[in-house]
Amino acid sequence: MYENMFTAPKKDFSIPQDEGKSATTKKTGTSLQEDINDFNKDLHNFYNIGFSRQVISASQLEDVVKSKGRFIIKSLSTSPYFNLALENYIFKNTPRVKKGFDNCRLLFYINDKCAVIGKNQNLWQEVDHIKLKNNNFELLRRFSGGGTVLHDLGNVNYSYLTSRENFETKFFNKMIIKWLNSFKPELGLELNDRGDIIQNGFKISGSAYKIAGGKAYHHATMLLNADLENFDGLLEPSLPGNMEWESSGVHSVKSKIKNVGVITPGQFISLVSERFQKTFKVDDNIPVYICDEFKSMNHEIENAMHTLQSNKWKYLSGPKFSVRIREKDLKIKVEKGMIYDCNRSELIGLEFKGFLENIDSYT
Amino acid sequence: MLRSTRLWTTRIPTAGKLFLRNSSSNALNKNKLPFLYSSQGPQAVRYTTQHEWIAVHQDKTAFVGITKYATDALGDATYVELPEVGTEIAQGESLGSIESVKSASEIYQPADGTVEEINTNLEENPGVVNEDPMGDGWLVKMKLGEGVNVEQVEGLMSLEQYEKTLVHDD
Numbered sequence: 001m002y003e004n005m006f007t008a009p010k011k012d013f014s015i016p017q018d019e020g021k022s023a024t025t026k027k028t029g030t031s032l033q034e035d036i037n038d039f040n041k042d043l044h045n046f047y048n049i050g051f052s053r054q055v056i057s058a059s060q061l062e063d064v065v066k067s068k069g070r071f072i073i074k075s076l077s078t079s080p081y082f083n084l085a086l087e088n089y090i091f092k093n094t095p096r097v098k099k100g101f102d103n104c105r106l107l108f109y110i111n112d113k114c115a116v117i118g119k120n121q122n123l124w125q126e127v128d129h130i131k132l133k134n135n136n137f138e139l140l141r142r143f144s145g146g147g148t149v150l151h152d153l154g155n156v157n158y159s160y161l162t163s164r165e166n167f168e169t170k171f172f173n174k175m176i177i178k179w180l181n182s183f184k185p186e187l188g189l190e191l192n193d194r195g196d197i198i199q200n201g202f203k204i205s206g207s208a209y210k211i212a213g214g215k216a217y218h219h220a221t222m223l224l225n226a227d228l229e230n231f232d233g234l235l236e237p238s239l240p241g242n243m244e245w246e247s248s249g250v251h252s253v254k255s256k257i258k259n260v261g262v263i264t265p266g267q268f269i270s271l272v273s274e275r276f277q278k279t280f281k282v283d284d285n286i287p288v289y290i291c292d293e294f295k296s297m298n299h300e301i302e303n304a305m306h307t308l309q310s311n312k313w314k315y316l317s318g319p320k321f322s323v324r325i326r327e328k329d330l331k332i333k334v335e336k337g338m339i340y341d342c343n344r345s346e347l348i349g350l351e352f353k354g355f356l357e358n359i360d361s362y363t
Numbered sequence: 364m365l366r367s368t369r370l371w372t373t374r375i376p377t378a379g380k381l382f383l384r385n386s387s388s389n390a391l392n393k394n395k396l397p398f399l400y401s402s403q404g405p406q407a408v409r410y411t412t413q414h415e416w417i418a419v420h421q422d423k424t425a426f427v428g429i430t431k432y433a434t435d436a437l438g439d440a441t442y443v444e445l446p447e448v449g450t451e452i453a454q455g456e457s458l459g460s461i462e463s464v465k466s467a468s469e470i471y472q473p474a475d476g477t478v479e480e481i482n483t484n485l486e487e488n489p490g491v492v493n494e495d496p497m498g499d500g501w502l503v504k505m506k507l508g509e510g511v512n513v514e515q516v517e518g519l520m521s522l523e524q525y526e527k528t529l530v531h532d533d
Binding site for chain 2: 118119120143144145146147169194195207208209210211212213214216248249250319320
């Protein structure tokens with residue numbers, strides 16, 4: 001795919017201005033190849049990579065992450081597993097500073113089609129995992145809290161990392177709003193009380209946070225030119241038998257979404273990078289690093305990718321829940337993905353996932 | 364030193380120095396299990412830089428929670444993730460996490476120990492962590508590891524020391 005980055009046809013990248021009813025306004029008839037070419041061109045422009053910006057090696061990545069100070073890092077990978085693992089690596093290895101000058105990091109990444117649920121969510125209540133599979137969306141459980149979001153190549157993720165002491169959930173989105181509105185005042189972006197960014201009442205950006213080891217990050221999505229029609233129904237589980245759930249854990253707050261429209265992923269990344277460099281500069285200029293999943297890969301990132309991909313993390317973690325399936329007269333209690341109590345004892349000890357996949361055999 | 368005239372304070376004269384600042388919101392709630400577990404009250408209450416507290420009783424049973432300062436900063440808890448009973452957890456390792464307003468916050472083990480009981484009330488009522496973080500909002504009851512003395516564990520602080528770090532933070 002990266003070869004395409006340098007051979008994309010030279011046509012103007014233009015994006016339809018979505019107006020609210022995102023589900024019905026979208027570019028139709030574009031082939032996957034055109035999408036990929038568009039995306040690569042976009043990446044090429046924004047990242048400004050050409051041949052002058054080198055992808056950093058694993059050892060360079062380790063050096064910059066473990067050193068003090070502030071930097072911006074952009075991932076060329078579109079693998080959600082790599083990108084979340086990279087973010088986790090940067091987060092864990094950033095040195096903790098108790099006082100004074102903090103180690104800020106700003107990461108950008110764009111994930112190919114995926115649904116990402118919060119750490120403490122019951123995935124069966126949040127997504128339609130069959131539809132996700134049929135539409136080639138990966139399913140991930142992230143390390144941070146919050147609700148479920150959908151990603152594709154028209155969505156940019158930004159992740160701002162700082163010390164726990166300096167962390168304030170709404171801080172970075174206030175900056176983003178200020179920067180984008182000053183770039184194009186007609187955008188009219190606002191912050192809602194959940195810390196998400198909205199435009200004309202539609203959500204365009206969702207946030208989640210993680211606090212650990214004296215540090216914190218705020219990561220967020222930004223819908224710029226996502227294929228929203230493809231998102232339809234993916235977050236509405238259509239499980240058999242009228243399931244009634246009872247679950248602790250975190251439930252997503254449903255919001256109507258739209259694309260920002262007038263800003264491309266590339267413009268967004270370069271604008272936010274530039275404003276970040278100006279605003280957060282102390283003495284030296286804030287450097288920008290580029291990484292990918294080949295040259296910059298290391299064991300720790302690989303391990304986190306394995307965790308994210310594992311059955312255990314995806315399906316056998318998350319909150320306890322119980323479910324009643326009236327049609328089948330079943331009452332099931334699940335902890336860590338396993339059925340531990342049920343009015344039909346032969347189900348006890350089964351993985352809930354496996355049970356669901358074979359639900360038709362239980363009458 | 365003990366200004367309170369309530370009866371139980373006279374019962375724990377040796378522990379009096381722990382409660383110099385019993386008006387502090389980060390002091391252990393004296394009317395709840397983490398304090399009342401043993402008739403003498405805890406031998407020591409210590410704090411971490413990551414805002415956990417640990418209250419250790421004479422039989423080496425300890426309760427762990429997070430401070431009022433931390434829960435105020437986190438906002439309303441929506442989910443509390445706790446370890447499995449029987450797990451041996453070393454100091455500094457993850458003990459669980461608290462989710463609040465879309466933030467997942469890691470909680471760390473203040474001193475080596477084995478989980479004996481988790482506060483299952485928090486499964487249904489995570490908000491108790493905000494309402495009474497120094498009492499009913501305890502997270503884990505554990506047995507300290509062999510030879511662990513929290514008064515000698517590096518990095519653990521008295522209430523006074525802990526609250527000084529908070530002043531520095533601001």
